[in-house]
Amino acid sequence: MYNGGKIIAGLIIFAAIITSPFLLNIGKADEAPQPSLDTPAINQMSEKKCVESAEFMRTGHMQMLNDWRDQVVRNGDTVYVSNSGQEYEMSLENSCLKCHSNKQEFCDSCHTYAQVDPYCWDCHTDTKGAGQ
Amino acid sequence: MDRRSFLKLLAVTGVGGVAVFEGINQFGATEAAEIKKSTKSLQGKHWGMVIDVSKFQNAEDFKRIANACHSYHNVPDIDDPKQEIKWIWQDDFEHTFAELESNYLSEKIKQQQFPVLCNHCESPACVRVCPTKATFKRDDGIVAMDYHRCIGCRFCMAACPFGARSFNFFDPRPYIKEINPEIPTRTKGVVEKCTFCVERLDKGLGPLCEEASRGGIVFGDLDDPNSEVRKVLGENFSIRRKVELGTGPSIYYIFGGGGQSA
Numbered sequence: 001m002y003n004g005g006k007i008i009a010g011l012i013i014f015a016a017i018i019t020s021p022f023l024l025n026i027g028k029a030d031e032a033p034q035p036s037l038d039t040p041a042i043n044q045m046s047e048k049k050c051v052e053s054a055e056f057m058r059t060g061h062m063q064m065l066n067d068w069r070d071q072v073v074r075n076g077d078t079v080y081v082s083n084s085g086q087e088y089e090m091s092l093e094n095s096c097l098k099c100h101s102n103k104q105e106f107c108d109s110c111h112t113y114a115q116v117d118p119y120c121w122d123c124h125t126d127t128k129g130a131g132q
Numbered sequence: 133m134d135r136r137s138f139l140k141l142l143a144v145t146g147v148g149g150v151a152v153f154e155g156i157n158q159f160g161a162t163e164a165a166e167i168k169k170s171t172k173s174l175q176g177k178h179w180g181m182v183i184d185v186s187k188f189q190n191a192e193d194f195k196r197i198a199n200a201c202h203s204y205h206n207v208p209d210i211d212d213p214k215q216e217i218k219w220i221w222q223d224d225f226e227h228t229f230a231e232l233e234s235n236y237l238s239e240k241i242k243q244q245q246f247p248v249l250c251n252h253c254e255s256p257a258c259v260r261v262c263p264t265k266a267t268f269k270r271d272d273g274i275v276a277m278d279y280h281r282c283i284g285c286r287f288c289m290a291a292c293p294f295g296a297r298s299f300n301f302f303d304p305r306p307y308i309k310e311i312n313p314e315i316p317t318r319t320k321g322v323v324e325k326c327t328f329c330v331e332r333l334d335k336g337l338g339p340l341c342e343e344a345s346r347g348g349i350v351f352g353d354l355d356d357p358n359s360e361v362r363k364v365l366g367e368n369f370s371i372r373r374k375v376e377l378g379t380g381p382s383i384y385y386i387f388g389g390g391g392q393s394a
Binding site: 069072074077078079081082083089090119126 | 164165166167168169170171173268270271272276278279280311313314315316317318319320330334335
């Protein structure tokens with residue numbers, strides 16, 4: 001092999017650079033986000049429960065919000081009856097954010113961690129009216 | 133691979149694929165027990181308005197209804213006629229009723245301003261041209277918009293004969309004095325217009341301009357012969373804007389005053 005030493009040394013350096021982000025971060029996993037439920041509206045609730053179960057909301061809230069939007073905007077159906085029989089107004093501003101008034105500590109904590117950037121906030125405002 | 137085993141493989145992958153998609157769909161399903169209309173919501177077949185022009189005599193009358201509408205709906209206040217956003221505004225006779233031209237208009241009519249807004253047409257041109265169905269007609273006659281689907285092509289603005297639509301050339305938020313947190317703002321790149329206060333109707337309330345007009349605007353179901361609008365229309369001579377275009381506006385203008393017989 002011509003210039004074998006240089007090639008192998010180069011390969012080793014290349015491999016080291018490519019794997020360095022993984023090697024340097026071994027054992028230093030970012031802490032999983034802890035969405036905060038500490039808001040006045042939630043603290044006042046006797047039984048702290050969302051529209052549906054926490055598991056469902058965690059995995060399905062984006063799909064649910066999409067469904068809510070279509071129901072409200074297209075059909076004018078504004079009332080959501082949950083599995084427990086409770087009625088809710090289908091509205092991001094007037095239902096979700098009334099309880100979760102801490103967008104930064106609640107919505108953003110997971111979205112930032114998962115590096116998703118939903119464009120909800122281009123139009124929908126949090127309760128302070130400050131938007132993003 | 134011979135033909136027989138290829139076809140078998142095709143069948144198996146087909147069934148498997150369907151099963152996988154079914155699984156994905158179930159994962160995303162909403163868990164609602166029921167989704168329904170609010171019991172308070174106003175039900176109509178064809179919402180419309182009658183505007184009594186005689187009740188709009190000075191600038192204050194127009195400002196009152198426009199402010200009520202624009203401040204509630206987060207309509208930005210942009211001071212450039214090419215980029216402004218307007219849901220309800222005013223115009224003179226010549227522009228409001230262009231087809232009714234007369235060489236010898238009375239001075240009173242020449243001076244008169246008319247409140248104008250989206251006409252929520254019976255066969256709206258904007259709905260026909262919208263390539264994404266972002267603009268659509270609800271069962272109750274309201275021409276509504278789903279801003280999520282609007283791609284900003286502005287076909288609807290070209291199609292609307294009443295200039296009722298405005299385009300957001302830039303982020304409107306800096307131009308909104310005080311954001312109403314109950315209503316979303318719009319964003320750069322979407323068209324917007326009057327909604328006939330659809331979110332208020334769903335809560336059992338009438339449109340804001342009607343509320344602020346002190347009797348100058350009557351709102352109701354044009355399909356219901358016993359409604360207030362039909363009563364007013366039955367007692368007054370009324371005109372609509374640009375009927376010759378066939379869009380069927382749902383906004384009627386009466387000239388009020390109730391003159392005595394000679």
